Amino acid sequence: MEFLDAVLNLKSLGIGWGTVVMFVVLVCLLLTGMPLALVTLLVALIFAIGWFGPMSVPLITSRVYSFVSSFVFVSVPMFVLMAAILDRSGIARDLFDAMRLIAGRIRGGVAVQTIFVAVILAAMSGIIGGEIVLLGLVALPQMLRQGYDRRLAIGVVCAGGSLGTMVPPSIVLIIYGLTANVSVGDLFTAAFVPGLMLAGFYVVYVLFRSYLDPNAAPAPSPERMPAGEQVRLLKGLVLPILVVIFVLGSIYGGIASVTEASAVGVAGVILSTILRREFSFKMLLEAARHTLATVGMIVWIGIGASALVGVYNLMGGIDFISSLIAGVSENPTVIILTMMLILFILGMFLDWVGIALLTMPIFVPIIRDLGMDPVWFGVLFAMNMQVSFLTPPFGPAAFYLKSVTPPDISLGEIFRSLVPFICLQVLAVGLLVAFPGLALH
Numbered sequence: 001m002e003f004l005d006a007v008l009n010l011k012s013l014g015i016g017w018g019t020v021v022m023f024v025v026l027v028c029l030l031l032t033g034m035p036l037a038l039v040t041l042l043v044a045l046i047f048a049i050g051w052f053g054p055m056s057v058p059l060i061t062s063r064v065y066s067f068v069s070s071f072v073f074v075s076v077p078m079f080v081l082m083a084a085i086l087d088r089s090g091i092a093r094d095l096f097d098a099m100r101l102i103a104g105r106i107r108g109g110v111a112v113q114t115i116f117v118a119v120i121l122a123a124m125s126g127i128i129g130g131e132i133v134l135l136g137l138v139a140l141p142q143m144l145r146q147g148y149d150r151r152l153a154i155g156v157v158c159a160g161g162s163l164g165t166m167v168p169p170s171i172v173l174i175i176y177g178l179t180a181n182v183s184v185g186d187l188f189t190a191a192f193v194p195g196l197m198l199a200g201f202y203v204v205y206v207l208f209r210s211y212l213d214p215n216a217a218p219a220p221s222p223e224r225m226p227a228g229e230q231v232r233l234l235k236g237l238v239l240p241i242l243v244v245i246f247v248l249g250s251i252y253g254g255i256a257s258v259t260e261a262s263a264v265g266v267a268g269v270i271l272s273t274i275l276r277r278e279f280s281f282k283m284l285l286e287a288a289r290h291t292l293a294t295v296g297m298i299v300w301i302g303i304g305a306s307a308l309v310g311v312y313n314l315m316g317g318i319d320f321i322s323s324l325i326a327g328v329s330e331n332p333t334v335i336i337l338t339m340m341l342i343l344f345i346l347g348m349f350l351d352w353v354g355i356a357l358l359t360m361p362i363f364v365p366i367i368r369d370l371g372m373d374p375v376w377f378g379v380l381f382a383m384n385m386q387v388s389f390l391t392p393p394f395g396p397a398a399f400y401l402k403s404v405t406p407p408d409i410s411l412g413e414i415f416r417s418l419v420p421f422i423c424l425q426v427l428a429v430g431l432l433v434a435f436p437g438l439a440l441h
Contacts, residue, residue, distance in 0.1 A: 040304030078262030084287035108210030118160035122167035132161030151417035159421035166195035305357030347388025
């Protein structure tokens, strides 16, 4: 009874202690292994009843409905379906082989072509997990067989495969746009240069390592490729490039919205598999099941986070947190860096969907009050999430790769391999903070 009375009198704590109790309950429930979606929903329900009484429960349902009824959200399952079909076709493998034409004559060429392929795959679907697994199956064995430094090869696959966070059509940017009420098209345009900049950092690092340390990468093969082989490899570039042009071109050209362009992308990938004689209804059914599982997870996390943020907002919590962050300093740059630190710490433990939906309703109004561009902040958020994909203890990129690596490659070795790439990502975040003009839209 005492526990029940405490739950039903949460309002007596005040917003300060109420925030502390909410955070502690969240962490304790997450440590039990409960899924984030269930944890956030349960905490939202407890605090809705404890703060406002049982009649407040309908507030949660109205908040959830506003999240799932957004038209932009339709593009998420479309891009996930694109990635699922790509996973089950030979498009990525042929694309990787075709990139030998560009990177075959330089030291570290296979690592460089892996990054190029990662950018193109990211521009086709915007999904991270499948891309890392694909590169782990196609590129990593080839680099290990040719004598690349293991840590360099592992880092290239993980970091390159995570570029889907930044390169449009990034699902991270779609969820941010949905949460922050910002144009997703503007976010895609603004993220283009920073995404390519980060990929460029990776390429420069690979070339620097390869030429500075002869043991890091093998010397390029002096053999000249026959013309017939070059033509055959070039064919592997045609369909992926056309899909990228149709998807991104329709968005940037103002021909289609992001949601419509995602449908164009699905049609393009399916048509590509038909032309390559790889299409089957079994493949489509497997891709659809994978899409349902992935999008279902995103939706449930979104529902839980939206409910929790809605309840916390009604408690006055968002104003409380905003005043705390704004009180850190009068310098806007210090406030931005404080937000980046909070996101960085959260990224070590939470999924990016949960982070976006829990923090952006608090952070974006502060950004607007500071007179800063929420589109630029969205690109900065996506760049920060790049770091979260690689950082221990729960960096998902490492776990994705571990699922397809040889048994002698440990999870600890994968995380150690990612350190230089995490430093490059932090550098990119710093440059975006120092030079907001990099995110033009």
